Amino acid sequence: MRGAWLVLKKELLELSKDRKTVFFTFALPLILYPLIFGVMGKMAMRDNAQRKSKPSKVCITDPGSALTPFLQADPKKFQIVPTPEGNLTKALRDKVVDLAIDVPATANEDLKAQKTLTVTATQNSAEDDSELALKRLKDLLKDKDKTWVDARLKALNASPDLATPSRVEVKNAADLALELGKGLGIWIPYILLIGMFTGVMNHGASMTAGERERGTLMSLLSTRIPRPQIAAGKLLALFVLGLVSALANVVGTAIGFNTLAGDIAKASAASGTQGSASILQMASPATLGLTLLLLIPVAMMMVAFILAVGIRARTQREAGTALMPGMFVIILLGVFSMAPGIEKMAVVPYLPIINASVAIREMFGQQFNAVHYALAFGINSLLAIGLTAMAAKTLNREDVLFKS
Amino acid sequence: MIQLRDVHKSFDVRDRKTRKKKRVDAVQGISLDVKPGEIYGLLGPNGAGKTTTLRMIAGLMKPDAGVIEVCGLDTRTKGEEVRGKLAYLATDMQVYERFTPREQLRIFGEMQGVDPATAERRGLHLLDRLGLSDFVDVKMTSFSTGQKQKVNIARALLHDPKAVIFDEPTTGLDVLTAKTVLDLLQVMKQEGRAVIVCTHAMPMAEDVCDRVGIIFDGKLHGDAAPKELLRSRNARSLDEVFFQLAAESETASA
Numbered sequence: 001m002r003g004a005w006l007v008l009k010k011e012l013l014e015l016s017k018d019r020k021t022v023f024f025t026f027a028l029p030l031i032l033y034p035l036i037f038g039v040m041g042k043m044a045m046r047d048n049a050q051r052k053s054k055p056s057k058v059c060i061t062d063p064g065s066a067l068t069p070f071l072q073a074d075p076k077k078f079q080i081v082p083t084p085e086g087n088l089t090k091a092l093r094d095k096v097v098d099l100a101i102d103v104p105a106t107a108n109e110d111l112k113a114q115k116t117l118t119v120t121a122t123q124n125s126a127e128d129d130s131e132l133a134l135k136r137l138k139d140l141l142k143d144k145d146k147t148w149v150d151a152r153l154k155a156l157n158a159s160p161d162l163a164t165p166s167r168v169e170v171k172n173a174a175d176l177a178l179e180l181g182k183g184l185g186i187w188i189p190y191i192l193l194i195g196m197f198t199g200v201m202n203h204g205a206s207m208t209a210g211e212r213e214r215g216t217l218m219s220l221l222s223t224r225i226p227r228p229q230i231a232a233g234k235l236l237a238l239f240v241l242g243l244v245s246a247l248a249n250v251v252g253t254a255i256g257f258n259t260l261a262g263d264i265a266k267a268s269a270a271s272g273t274q275g276s277a278s279i280l281q282m283a284s285p286a287t288l289g290l291t292l293l294l295l296i297p298v299a300m301m302m303v304a305f306i307l308a309v310g311i312r313a314r315t316q317r318e319a320g321t322a323l324m325p326g327m328f329v330i331i332l333l334g335v336f337s338m339a340p341g342i343e344k345m346a347v348v349p350y351l352p353i354i355n356a357s358v359a360i361r362e363m364f365g366q367q368f369n370a371v372h373y374a375l376a377f378g379i380n381s382l383l384a385i386g387l388t389a390m391a392a393k394t395l396n397r398e399d400v401l402f403k404s
Numbered sequence: 405m406i407q408l409r410d411v412h413k414s415f416d417v418r419d420r421k422t423r424k425k426k427r428v429d430a431v432q433g434i435s436l437d438v439k440p441g442e443i444y445g446l447l448g449p450n451g452a453g454k455t456t457t458l459r460m461i462a463g464l465m466k467p468d469a470g471v472i473e474v475c476g477l478d479t480r481t482k483g484e485e486v487r488g489k490l491a492y493l494a495t496d497m498q499v500y501e502r503f504t505p506r507e508q509l510r511i512f513g514e515m516q517g518v519d520p521a522t523a524e525r526r527g528l529h530l531l532d533r534l535g536l537s538d539f540v541d542v543k544m545t546s547f548s549t550g551q552k553q554k555v556n557i558a559r560a561l562l563h564d565p566k567a568v569i570f571d572e573p574t575t576g577l578d579v580l581t582a583k584t585v586l587d588l589l590q591v592m593k594q595e596g597r598a599v600i601v602c603t604h605a606m607p608m609a610e611d612v613c614d615r616v617g618i619i620f621d622g623k624l625h626g627d628a629a630p631k632e633l634l635r636s637r638n639a640r641s642l643d644e645v646f647f648q649l650a651a652e653s654e655t656a657s658a
Contacts (some may be wrong), residue, residue: 003515010500010511017502017543215498219559221464222497223515224488398465399415 003225007233010220011207012240024246025199029252037256041263047128055079056098056133066107067119070140077136092124099123099133102187114152132319185364188291189357190248190334191253196299197330199245200238200306205319207234208310212403221401231307231395235388238303246295287363294356294377300384301352302330312400339362347376352383405598406438406567408518413456413622430456432622433470435473438615441567443589443599445613447606447646453622454602458569461600462492475566485543488517491560494571498552501545505531505555508544509562516563530558534584542633550581557585561592568592571602586612599614606642618646620653 016022035161058078062068071078083100084091085167091097102120104110110117121137124130149163211217220230313319329355337357342348349355355376394400413431418424423582431453438444448454459465460472463483472479474486500508506524509531513523532539534554544552557573570589574582589612592599603609609616610630624631626649630642639645 006511006515009514013507013511014500014502065467193634214501215496216500218464218494219499219512219556222462222487222492222494222560224484224517225515226484349653400464402459 001229001232002233003229004236007220007225007230008236008240011234011237014236015203015241021203025203025241026248029195029245029248030255031252033252034259034298035256035258037253038259041260045263051129051132054129056099056129056136057096057136058082058099058133059083059097059135060101060103062101062118063105063110064103064108066111066117067101067103070144074140077140087121092122092127095127095129098130099137101137111148181242181244182365184254185361186338187257188250188364189337189360191249192291192295192360193298193330193334193337193353195243195249196246196295197302197327199249200303201323202320203241204238204303204306204310205313205316205323207238208307209313209319210316212311213315217401227396228392231392234395235300235303235307237393238306239299242299242303243292243295246299247292252271271376287368290363290368290373291360294359294373294380296368297377297380297384298353298356301380303385304384304387304391308387308394311391311395312403314403333357343372350379352380356380405440405442405475406436406444406600407471408434408436408457408461409462410435411467411472413453413460413465413468423501430622431460431467431620434619434622434624435470436617436624436627438535438567438598438600440598441593441596442468442579442614443593443601443612444487445609445616446600446602446619447604447609447616447642449621449650452619454619455571456602457619458492458494458571458602461492462569463487464492472509485638486565490569491565492569492571493556493560493573495575497556499544499555499559501547502543504541504543505536505558506540508555508559512559513562518563526564527562530561531555532549533588534558549576550578553577553581553585557588565597567598567600569600569602572604573601574603574605574608610642615643618649620649625649 054074055078058071058368059081060068060071061083068080073079081097084096088097088100092100100122102122104118107117107388119137119141121134123134150160153160153162208217211220221227225233305326308325309322310319313322334357336342337354342354343358343362347360349372355372359376360371362372411431411434412429413568414427414429417426417428420427434453434457436444446454446457456465458481460467461474463474463479463486464482466480475489477486477489479486499505500511503511505527509527510520510524513527514520516523518526528537528540531554532541534557536554536558538552539547539551541622544555553573553576560570561568573585573589577585586608589599589601593614601609601613613630615627615629615634618625626637626645628636634640634642637645637648639648
């Protein structure tokens with residue numbers, strides 16, 4: 001296999017001379033994903049903090065002043081504004097008000113008569129500010145309800161527990177790390193698949209049709225290296241690039257997620273709920289190792305496909321066009337593997353590539369399933385062997401190699 | 405050194421209009437023999453079957469019938485070994501532009517089974533002979549056609565081949581560079597290598613080649629020394645012989 005090694009060396013050396021490609025394929029994901037996740041997290045947190053620090057703009061029609069004093073008593077949460085003239089829906093959509101409250105004139109009498117007080121709230125569910133205003137109103141009424149119910153029960157000489165026949169106390173077995181790990185597990189296969197395919201697609205086209213177009217393929221074929229070894233060298237080069245590209249994408253995503261998790265953990269700690277989370281808590285070294293192992297046959301399948309399609313094209317551009325449907329298939333598989341509940345479908349462990357996505361997802365969700373993992377590895381390995389043989393055979397065909 | 409015995413090769417080609425496949429006989433029963441220290445000129449119009457013949461000699465394509473031997477090795481079964489003893493330079497071969505000549509020569513030397521240091525020494529010697537020694541560490545993106553062709557020639561000869569096939573070695577080259585290449589052919593002849601040169605330049609073939617063969621429609625005509633061929637055809641130049649054969653070929657196909 002010395003010939004294959006020499007071809008691999010040639011391909012990697014040639015690639016290393018193209019600094020722009022190296023940067024865009026391998027370095028950019030390491031910068032881009034942390035930047036995206038970091039900025040996203042920071043912006044979301046800042047927006048949330050800003051929203052919570054502002055009172056909600058509420059207009060209220062309350063002829064009996066049954067609710068208005070309670071709203072006025074909490075100026076940090078509610079700012080009473082005059083009822084807008086004209087169309088209320090438009091005022092809500094234009095964010096002139098966040099919530100419009102309508103309290104019946106008989107509210108005080110209804111409460112005294114121990115009837116149910118019905119308050120009408122008009123909101124704009126498309127706006128976060130309006131949602132927050134509604135939540136604040138509900139929280140306020142929930143507090144008041146308790147006071148009113150206690151008062152009613154006291155008037156009847158009944159225990160306050162009468163109104164609470166049962167209660168559920170929730171203890172969460174998951175921690176923040178597990179929840180974020182599950183989230184990461186949904187994203188990781190998608191990013192891996194796309195990252196691997198995009199990382200090698202252009203190089204694959206360049207190593208096959210590109211070499212033919214540039215007139216270097218014939219130089220390579222005229223050496224004493226046997227064609228199967230030339231094919232093997234090119235496959236190996238693409239395989240290495242695919243894995244490195246996928247790893248760059250995963251590391252970038254992991255760093256981004258880590259930043260995001262840190263922000264969420266800080267926010268959670270501030271609200272006194274859950275503890276910290278880091279990428280190491282989300283994915284153990286075993287998870288990362290098994291993920292990498294599972295990627296090997298998937299990457300081999302991809303590079304064999306790219307090589308077989310690329311060598312049939314006359315030009316690099318033609319190869320790029322021919323490989324584009326493959327890209328759409330990968331996106332489709334990636335999106336499909338992110339779908340909720342997909343792991344429950346009985347057929348999924350037998351579907352190539354998707355089974356690997358699901359197995360990775362399970363591992364990141366700390367639900368490792370050995371059967372699913374073995375099936376994914378076995379089925380994808382068999383297909384990878386078949387596709388590699390097909391690619392090597394294609395690269396040995398005179399009608400393909402000497403296509404003019 | 406290079407022997408072809410009744411070699412045949414045909415291809416399936418698809419008619420663009422009818423989309424139907426048809427069989428084209430590219431090479432039909434070619435036999436020739438090139439001895440050590442001989443330059444053989446393979447002439448013929450475009451599409452006559454020259455390149456296919458050369459690719460078969462280089463072990464890149466397999467003949468459908470017949471036998472090709474280079475240094476006693478059958479190209480059909482010993483393709484890799486044949487390429488280890490043969491230099492093949494074709495018009496559709498280019499250099500890896502991102503490399504410097506030194507890098508390219510080292511890599512191809514290794515691919516031809518020569519250790520990197522020897523490959524570099526031989527390659528640099530060849531580049532020096534071709535007048536390119538000042539550019540060995542310059543990226544080839546900025547090279548002219550002639551400079552690239554010189555690197556290609558050095559790449560092809562790195563492994564000290566016994567047989568040499570040059571397809572249109574002077575195409576696109578200026579007069580001076582072309583002369584350097586032709587001089588190199590004479591040196592290779594003196595070194596006892598068997599050389600096949602494929603060209604459209606008839607005067608060059610007359611001057612350089614010991615024998616010439618003209619391919620028309622996949623068949624070899626007039627395998628003889630240029631002067632002998634002129635005498636037998638009662639022609640003043642190889643161009644004239646070429647026109648006569650073209651006319652005969654047209655009549656025969658009509």
